[in-house]
Amino acid sequence: MSGAKEKVLLKVIMLGDSGVGKTSLMNQYVNKKFTAQYKATIGADFLTKEVLIDDRNVTMQIWDTAGQERFQSLGVAFYRCADCCVLVYDVTSQQSFRNLESWRDEFLIQASPHNPEEFPIVLLGNKVDLENRAVGVKRAQQWCQSKNNTPYFETSAKEGINVEQAFCTIAANALAQEHIRQLRNEYANYGADFLAQIDLDRTEPSRDSKGCSC
Numbered sequence: 001m002s003g004a005k006e007k008v009l010l011k012v013i014m015l016g017d018s019g020v021g022k023t024s025l026m027n028q029y030v031n032k033k034f035t036a037q038y039k040a041t042i043g044a045d046f047l048t049k050e051v052l053i054d055d056r057n058v059t060m061q062i063w064d065t066a067g068q069e070r071f072q073s074l075g076v077a078f079y080r081c082a083d084c085c086v087l088v089y090d091v092t093s094q095q096s097f098r099n100l101e102s103w104r105d106e107f108l109i110q111a112s113p114h115n116p117e118e119f120p121i122v123l124l125g126n127k128v129d130l131e132n133r134a135v136g137v138k139r140a141q142q143w144c145q146s147k148n149n150t151p152y153f154e155t156s157a158k159e160g161i162n163v164e165q166a167f168c169t170i171a172a173n174a175l176a177q178e179h180i181r182q183l184r185n186e187y188a189n190y191g192a193d194f195l196a197q198i199d200l201d202r203t204e205p206s207r208d209s210k211g212c213s214c
């Protein structure tokens with residue numbers, strides 16, 4: 001077993017207003033493609049990309065919405081066991097920047113991570129290739145500072161600007177989070193076995209305690 005590279009699966013979710021470029025960023029990162037055609041819905045739930053981080057084979061599973069973000073009803077499966085949340089706004093849209101607050105709140109409520117203060121969130125200000133910028137860099141950076149120094153990248157899915165760098169940080173932060181989750185799961189399993197042993201003669205261990213504890 002020694003020397004074998006461990007396989008890790010990371011779940012990354014993309015959140016933000018409709019039209020900010022979430023699908024385009026994903027496509028640029030995974031397929032190196034950009035299309036100017038506006039498609040509100042796509043068929044797939046996620047795209048995957050294999051990356052090597054610190055000698056570990058990592059599969060990034062990047063979850064996209066299928067346009068339901070317009071109704072803010074993404075369903076619990078979308079949020080479940082996420083290792084990193086990517087918030088996206090459009091630098092030419094004030095509204096998409098203002099809405100970041102509610103996307104962040106929504107994530108923290110729906111995913112309810114154990115460590116909300118430390119949970120990795122990365123902010124992307126997309127469409128920097130456009131002239132009609134409406135949100136300044138400083139404003140975005142201040143927002144990030146007020147949110148536990150959220151990492152911030154200015155990207156263009158169209159021109160491929162900063163996309164690779166942003167996802168590299170996203171992957172590294174997700175990996176760190178996954179490691180914490182693994183440790184917590186080990187603890188949880190140990191706890192369940194321990195409790196099952198104690199309760200063996202008295203009652204069946206509760207099946208509800210099994211399952212995802214991310």
Ligand code: GDP
Nearest residue numbers: 018019020021022023024036038127156157158
């Ligand atoms: P989503 O709804 O957040 O998934 O946004 P999409 O990826 O579907 O993009 C919405 C529209 O913005 C499409 O017409 C894209 O071609 C365009 N778009 C996305 N990213 C960029 C970008 O970086 N620059 C420019 N100029 N247009 C972009």
Ligand code: MG
Nearest residue numbers: 022023040065
């Ligand atoms: Mg989309």
